[in-house]
Amino acid sequence: MTLFINPSSKVIVQGMTGHQGMTHTARMLAAGTNIVGGVNPRKAGTSVSFTKADGGVLDIPVYANCQEAKDATGAEASVIFVPPRFAKAAMVEAIQAHIALIVVITEGIPVSDTAYCVALAQREGCRIIGPNCPGLVTLPNADEERGTNLGIIPDGIVTSGPLGLVSKSGTLTYQLMGELSDIGFTACLGVGGDPIVGTTLLEALQAFEEDDNTKACILIGEIGGDAEQEAATWAHEHMSKPIVAYIAGFTAPEGRQMGHAGAIVSGGKGTAQAKQDALEAVGIRVGNTPGQTADIMREVLAGAAQ
Template sequence: MAIWLTADSKVIVQGMTGSEGSKHTARMLAAGTNIVGGVNARKAGQSVDLGGRSLPVFGTVAEAMAETGADVSVVFVPPKFTKDAVVEAIDAEIGLCVVITEGVPVHDTTRMWDHAIEKGGRTRIIGPNCPGIASPGASNAGIIPADITTPGRIGLVSKSGTLTYQMMYELRDIGFSTCVGIGGDPVIGTTHIDALKAFQDDPDTEAIVMIGEIGGDAEERAAAYIEEHVSKPVVGYVAGFTAPEGKTMGHAGAIVSGSSGTAQAKKEALEKVGVRVGKTPTETAGLLREVLAAVPATAS
């Protein structure tokens, strides 16, 4: 089983005809993702040959959904057009919108999120500035490499794309139910807590890896949620122990200000509620192996 993205998901790509969109659409197809079309108003009515498939291009998300039954959109459009693309997907009430684009203005992301709430929260947004979501062996929506891991019983939620990939590779012998890269911008759609709740409710996810980083208080809030609501074992890693104060590191949201948002504070908050936190990604993978050894394997 998987969360949010399954083998039955029907995926469209907003920006499929662009260079990045077409490249990653071909990669998603190769991973077995059921891509049913793309969206580009200027090329509506055309088709694009990718990965041995002829994929139709629709003028709007609503048209694509009506014609194909799509329930997932992956957004590969330039930053200045991202807000409008996501608002269009929200207005069409698509179930999941995965926003890969980097460099989206925070004001635009805030408006996207507010619009989703105004529309009743019918559209889950993952991102922006994220690698996407992959349910190994079932579907892959985004830019996560499909050949670095296997289906299994671990759930992974991460702010960092590259650390998502490393953890998937480190634990490839055990495998993953779903891997979610939520992105590291100051404002994002899906949070650690959202993923923790979904993994807790998923009967085939037996342990969870949570990767955070400096900046903000998302990891501290996740720790409080784990204490109250998560009974499955959780291990964690926090990137940024050596980051200098006041300097943005990597992601736009990864900045330490005074005593707020430090890696040490996040580590302490997680350990206080029983989450074992590794000093490196490899050590974190080792901790997961230790805690999972005590959990009987039931995933099919």
């Protein structure tokens, strides 16, 4: 599965030398991600040592900025682990270096900063995933030796298979991956729970529709906004593969933010019920719980196999 990235793609980590950056860089390396550099202007010219799966040591160089890292390594993707106040500058730096894929894990970024960066990325031909997201994991198919893990999605909890998963929620992503681990996935993408994100549910479904190895999709939504309704409308008109959905937040009180910055019902809009109604109106079955959602997907796959 090449959902926005190839297994051989070269990846840099902005904020690699911080605690979170180092912790998750080690995880991403263990998952097979081809990380070739880190970015921290205060530690440029140094390197960070990571233990490889075979017990050897890998020294990853640290660069002053994304352009320097790209010039030295040919980096095609970046994962951002920096505090919210530095996130806009980090995104702009990656975009100006024309890093094709930018995965922003950081939570708490001002919406105005995200809006600016998403618009800039679109003008420059870059793709942002996130912010406030768990990232992207792709699983190897029969023609690939390894997958790619960009972000904080746990590796090793799922195998390769025919399902694609796109979600607003990090923890629900992990739960559905676990529920359907025996079937497996081509890729799992967390788009993020902020009001503005760089890659939408609809765009993820478009990518899965174009992937020959993906046979069915799980969509996990939550209260706030109308991304699920937009995805449902597009899927009804263009999607040839079955979709099963789960919507979080049926008990959320109006006007109160529930976890994610974008997870809020306002003026009676963005409710879980409205989203479920829109999905079911176009034939997308919606589970009442993650477990029921997994059961429905099993039914769908069994029916398709007959």
